[in-house]
Amino acid sequence: MDRVAPRIALLLWLAGAAVSPAAAESPDQGADLTTRQEQARAAIKHLQLSLQLALGYAMLEAGPEGAIQTCNLSALPMTDEISGAMGAEIGRTALRLRNPANAPDEWEQEQLHSFEARLAAGEPAAAIEAVRQDETGFRFMKAIPMQDQCAVCHGTEVDPALQERIGKLYPADEATGFRTGDLRGAFTVTIPSP
Ligand code: HEC
Structure with a gap:
């Protein structure tokens, strides 16, 4: 008995681990808002890490000028690839754009203005999100704050x-x-x- 119990526990844990990612990737239409929000946050984390790695690597290998090329060639294909893999459309947008292909639609534009107001009112950037669920589907946005390491390409003294x-x-x-x-x-x- 004392040998079997840990094995059963391990099997249940493995089964849970095997089942949960699949469940998170393809929520059925009845999936509640929390599940979808978690799925959206996971997709964002994935994209954020991939972009950071690609950018960091390119900066080391080729400096800012080479890294610009990497962003130019790989940012959009990377967002497309992750969108396909995660079963959601994911991208980056902003009010002041570098690439017009990242332009916000009406809802996104409203949220970006409200994000700016929330940031100015002292809300921590990491907590700034917006969510909407209606007959067209589920939408989610998460603020991207400007950081020191972005200044070389987005700062005041490029x-x-x-x-x-x-x-x-x-x-x-x-x-x-x-x-x-x-x-x-x-x-x-x-x-x-x-
Ligand atoms: C090596 C230069 C470089 C650095 C460093 C850099 N970016 Fe960018 N960024 C770019 C380029 C080039 C694009 C356009 C990518 C494309 O074509 O989609 C871009 C696009 C973006 C966009 C999409 C919206 C738009 O304007 O088109 C966001 C958001 C963004 N960057 C945020 C950041 C943040 C946050 C950091 C720091 C963590 C950062 N970037 C660091 C070069 C850079």
Whole structure:
């Protein structure tokens, strides 16, 4: 008995571990808001880590100018790939954009304005989220605060040579002049109704 019980416990734990990720990835339509919110947060974490790794690696290998190229070539394909894998549409958006392909729609724009107001009122950036569920589906946004390590490409004193490089790839760039703690943008997740 004392040998069997731990094995059963282990088997149950393994079964639970095997079942829960699948359940989280494909919630049925009746899935409650909490489940979907958790799914959206997991997708965001995944994208955030992938972008951070790609950016960090590119900065080490090729410096900011090379990293610009990496962001330019891989940010959108990466968001698409993660969207497919997570069963949700995920992306990044902002009020002041570098890439116009990341433009917010009406709901996203409203949330971004409200995020700015919440940040200005002292709410911690990590807690700033928005959620909506209606007949069109589920939507979720999470604030992206400006951090020190983003300044080289989004800050107030971007190196002129780098700025020129950015301008060639993104002629309509508006994504500089941010200070640490500003709202840089937001992650946005949509799970459309079938
Ligand atoms: C090496 C330069 C570089 C660094 C460092 C960098 N970015 Fe960017 N960022 C870019 C480029 C290039 C794009 C456009 C990517 C694309 O084409 O989708 C971008 C796009 C974005 C977007 C999408 C919205 C838009 O304006 O198109 C957000 C949000 C963003 N960056 C936030 C950050 C944050 C937060 C950090 C720091 C953790 C950071 N970036 C660091 C170069 C950089």
